[in-house]
Amino acid sequence: MEGKIGKQDMMHGSIFVLLKRYVENAYDHSTWIRLVESAGVGRTAYHMHEMYPTDELFNIVGKASEATGIPVYDLMESYGEFLVPDLLLVYKKYVRPEWRTYEMLLNTEEAMHGAVKKEDGRTSPPKLLVTKQGPSRLIVDYHSKRRMAGVAVGIIKGIAKYYHESDEVSVKRLTEPHAERVQIVVDFMNRS
């Protein structure tokens, strides 16, 4: 991120491919077409290995919010939760089979976002500082100029769902959602 100030911020195609899949899954294909048109986006599809302007995502989600009355933050969270299984499929060779939610969160920064950067040097995933607080609590400190903490909370919930641990894992945002730095607390009821 820091190196890109002054230029338009871009994000990896996977994030956009999965946004399209999210809208088509929650609504339908014609809703997607209407949304991209109303957002002034000059394309109707994205490619996995391209980079696209982050603004397009915000414009599309902004229009979706206007159309549905659902707040942008809630849509971002729901989209973040949705994208986990597909994202883990794309990067499956970096996922260790013994991991569950706890280990995945502890390893995301180095193993997963690390792999994203290694596979494509144009990417700049957010910085996640994950610290243990006692045996059954993790604090996830999210840093990104893109201010997408809703997606961050959604991804954490999506990871718990992926491992069938939603009932034992509680995810709460501790700080203001639209900041560049947002703290999220994750409690594990099965680890105390």
Ligand code: HEM
């Ligand atoms: C604790 C779990 C995770 C959180 C909270 C998280 C959060 C996020 C957020 C919020 C973004 C949007 C960009 C931004 O905010 O600057 C993002 C980008 C991204 N994440 Fe993660 N993520 C997590 C795990 C993963 C995993 C497991 C993968 C799979 C390898 C992954 C792959 C990606 C990719 C490909 C991008 C786009 C990066 C770019 O274009 O610069 N994330 N992540």
